[in-house]
Amino acid sequence: MSHKIEVSRPTTRQQRKQPARPPGAPSGNLEYGTASMATAGQTAWYQKEVTLSSKKRGCHLVTEEIVKKVPDIEQISVGLAHIHIKHTSASLALNENWDPDVRVDTEMMLNKIVPEGQNYRHSCEGPDDMPAHIKAALIGSSVTIPITDGKFNLGTWQGVWLL
Secondary structure: OOEEEEEEEEEOHHHHOOOOOOOOOOOOEEEEOOEEEEEEOOEEEEEEEEEEOOOOOOOEEOHHHHHHHOHHHHHOOEEEEEEEEOOOOOOEEEEEOOOHHHHHHHHHHHHHHOOOOOOOOOOOOOOOHHHHHHHHHHHOOEEEEEEEOOEEOOOOOEEEEEO
16 A cells, blocks of 8 residues: 655745746646645745555655655755645654664554454454554654755654654
8 A cells, every 4th residue: 555645845936936926817826747836925835745655564764755755855945844644544753763673662562552453343444454543543644844954854863754
């Protein structure tokens, strides 16, 4: 299963090389390829939907995959990237990016906190589906990351996880 996420970040019209609105044209959303931009004064919001590669159940580091799919980040000197997953049984988090054992241990603990095999009423999609919904509700569906000088401004050991 692939996971769709949206990455939004502020930018200026000059940074996006977006043409000025023609006289008499309605204000609001401007289409830009597979993304859209809404303008308000000197600030604009850029939104792009990308699809991450399929992953099995677990905790996966996806920072670089996201960055590769949104190269426009390099044009931003100061901004925010709001990353949202459009999935009800998956989540995003910021956590350890160096030691993969942290992801293994986190998955182990999440499975202890929200185990399979309980008497869940929602069971039509398999025994791991309802626990995944609960984990997603606990962890959340989005993260916001500062952008500084064209890069995610994360701590030395931070990365974006897909859970």
